[in-house]
Amino acid sequence: MDRWDRIGRCAAYAAALALTPYLLIKVSWVIGSLLGVAPIGKGFSLGSWVLLNTVTIAMAGTGIALALALVRPWGMRLPGRLVALGAWAGAGFLVSILPYAVLSTLLGASHGDSETGPADDAAAPGWEAALIQFGFVGMGLGLAVALPCYLRRRWPDAFAGRVGEGPRAGLPWAAVTAAVVGVVWLYWAVGGTLGMAHPAERSTDGHLLTGLGAIWALIGATAVWMICRSRPARWPRWLPLALGWLGSGSLVAWSGWKLPATLFITLTHPADVIPPENPALAIPLHLAAVVAGAGMLRTLVAR
Structure with a gap:
């Protein structure tokens, strides 16, 4: 295992780990709203709130599985085009999140307001909003590093040379x-x-x-x-x-x-x-x- 393999594996595990709190938070929102112990998002009915968060739970689960596919041995047995395409689209979505999160936080702080911060929603207290943002940032950065390393490991000839x-x-x-x-x-x-x-x-x-x-x-x-x-x-x-x-x-x-x-x-x-x-x-x-x-x-x- 060379240096890039080690870097890619660490990045893939970090991406999966970073998105796990987001998945758990979304599950708690669905269960809590169904039991009547957690608030429903502003402007949503119970049904639409549960549906929206169920969809995001599935997306988060898919993202975690995708990150693990880039590093686990079973990922090498999956159709290469399928894994690469999923990671390509996922990284494309998330690759802008890291600089956006940093810049929006800095600009929001410099203006003394929270215009660029997470939405002020009763269902998302500050610590949950921070974990959600951390999940997207970690997933985006992890995929951006792990995807090229996975492609290099699976198709080494394409990455060789100058x-x-x-x-x-x-x-x-x-x-x-x-x-x-x-x-x-x-x-x-x-x-x-x-x-x-x-x-x-x-x-x-x-x-x-x-x-x-x-x-x-x-x-x-x-x-x-x-x-x-x-x-x-x-x-x-x-x-x-x-x-x-x-x-x-x-x-x-x-x-x-x-x-x-x-x-x-x-x-x-x-x-x-x-x-x-x-x-x-x-x-x-x-x-x-x-x-x-x-x-x-x-x-x-x-x-």
């Missing part, structure tokens, strides 16, 4: 598309108003998440460009491969969730939700991000 040793190919359309999406998101994150229908509705959380999405889109696009153009030649191949996997996963995961949400809001016009972006631009951008992320993954696998 960037310049592979054949050079043309600039992939997926990387170009991802770069365009990333530039637009970065423009919005730093305060740009073109394409914004309601700029005043933007929050600190929105700026942070949009900016992190933009950064991962640009990182992923750059990594895929490096792999296809075989430059800089001296770089180890595993580095752009890992960054490309995380960047493409972030594009598909976040925009794959935001696209139907934006469509729903655009069609139903809920009174309490006013998205800052113009849906005529936001919807094509999310669609382009999903297509670009999937195209980048295909390029990485083919290379």
Whole structure:
């Protein structure tokens, strides 16, 4: 077992361990609300509250099983594409959580408020909210490290050598598309108003998440460009491969969730939700991000 194997195994176990308190908290919410000894979330009926948390319990259990599959011997016997795809999507969702949690906490403290902290919900006291945030941060960081190590262990030849040793190919359309999406998101994150229908509705959380999405889109696009153009030649191949996997996963995961949400809001016009972006631009951008992320993954696998 080499150094990267040891690092990946520790990261996978840490990810599973970090998400366990979240799973236990959600189970306690469901049981407590059914017994009438725990509060129901604001705006929820008993049935919708139980359903929502049951779904998140299943998601947390799946995440823990996925993290363990990256390190346990039985994980090597599972279909490699299935494990890699699940971890790719999971890491894509969670890879932005760590810097978001740190930045939102720092900005919230500097402003002397809790705007960027966890929602003030009767069902989530402070210590539970902290454990939930810790679970997402730990899972995201653990998967971001454990996934490339698992892929390297399962397909070592793909990670061997240096960037310049592979054949050079043309600039992939997926990387170009991802770069365009990333530039637009970065423009919005730093305060740009073109394409914004309601700029005043933007929050600190929105700026942070949009900016992190933009950064991962640009990182992923750059990594895929490096792999296809075989430059800089001296770089180890595993580095752009890992960054490309995380960047493409972030594009598909976040925009794959935001696209139907934006469509729903655009069609139903809920009174309490006013998205800052113009849906005529936001919807094509999310669609382009999903297509670009999937195209980048295909390029990485083919290379």
